[in-house]
Amino acid sequence: MSEIKQDELVNEELEKTENCCETQECSEVKEESLEDVVSRLEDELKQSEDKFLRVHADFENIKKRLEKEKFMAIDYASEKFAKDLLAPLDTLEMALQSANANISAEELLPKLKEGIELTIKSFLTTFEKHNITKVATDGEFDPNVHNAVMQVDSENHESGQIVAELQKGYLLKDRLLRPSMVSIAN
Template identity: 55%
Template sequence: MSEEKNLAQEQGECQEAQSESINFDALNGENAKILELEAQINELTDKYYRANADFENLRKRVEKEKADIASYANEKFARDLLPVIDAMLMGANSQTSDEFSAKLKEGIDLTLNEFKKCFEKHGISEIDTSGEFDPNVHNAVMRVDSDTHQSGQIVQVMQRGYTINGRVLRPAMVSIAN
C-alpha cells in the first residue's frame, strides 16, 4: 500500500510539475505582454510630455508675439510723425527778428514739448548723440576733421534718431571725427 501511495504521490508531483511548466509558459507569455504594454505606456507618456512641452512653448511664443505687437503697434504712426517733428525742430531753431516770429517760435516750442511728452508716454525716446559713435543707433553720413573731438566721436547731428521701446525707429544721422 505504501508503494501505491508513493506511486500516487509521484504521479501527483508529476502532474504538478507539468501544470507548473504550463503555468510558466503561460506566465512567460503574460510577462511578454506586460512588458510590451509597459513599453507602449512609456512611449505614450513620453509623447504626452513632448506634446505638452510643445504646446507650452507655442503658448509662450504666442504671448510674446502678442506683447510685441502691442508694444510696437504705434511704430508706423510714430515713424510717419518724425518728418513733422523734424520740420518743427527746424522752425524752433530758426532765428527770429520780429515779435510775430518770436510768438510763432514760442508756439512751436510748446507743441514740440507736447510731442515729446506724448512720445515718452508711448515708449518713444530720442537717441543720445553725445559721445561715441554707435553703429547700432547712429548713421554716420560723413567724417570731419575736428580739433575738439576725438576720433570716432560724434561732431554734429544732422537728423535726430528715435527708439520705440528699445528698438530703433530711425537712426540718428551724424558726422563723426576722423
C-alpha cells in the same frame, strides 16, 4: 521588454519549478505555472508598451504646445509697445481734427505747436518706458553710434568733435536702433 529578457525570465521560472520535485503531479503543475508565467509576462509587456506609448504621446503633445507658445510669444512680443504707441497716435489725430476747427490762424498755430510738443513728450515717455534712449551727440564722434555725413570747419570745435546733429539716433537698451546722423569738425 525584449524577447531575450522574456526568455531569461521564463528560464528562471523553469529552473525554480524543476527543482521543486520530479513527480508526475509536479510536472503538471510545472506546465500550468509555465503557461501562467508566460501569460503574466506577456501582460506585463503589453502594459509596459502601453505605458511607453502614452508617455511618448504626452511628450509629443507637450512639445507641440511649447512650440506653438514660443511662436505666439515671438509674434506678439511687441504687443505692449504697440499698445503704448496708441496714446501718441490719438494725440496726433486730435491735433489734426483741431486744425479743421473754425478758428483763426493766429489762435490755431500756438495750439498746434502745443499739441505737437505734447505728442513728442508722449512718444518720449513711451520710449523711456521701453528702454529706448537717445544717442548722446555731445563730445567726440563715436563710429559705433554716430554716422558722420559731412565735415565742416568750426572754430569752436576740435577736429573729430560733433558740430551738429542732423537726425537723432536711438538705442534699445544697449543695442543700436538707429545711429545719429551728425556733422563733425575738420
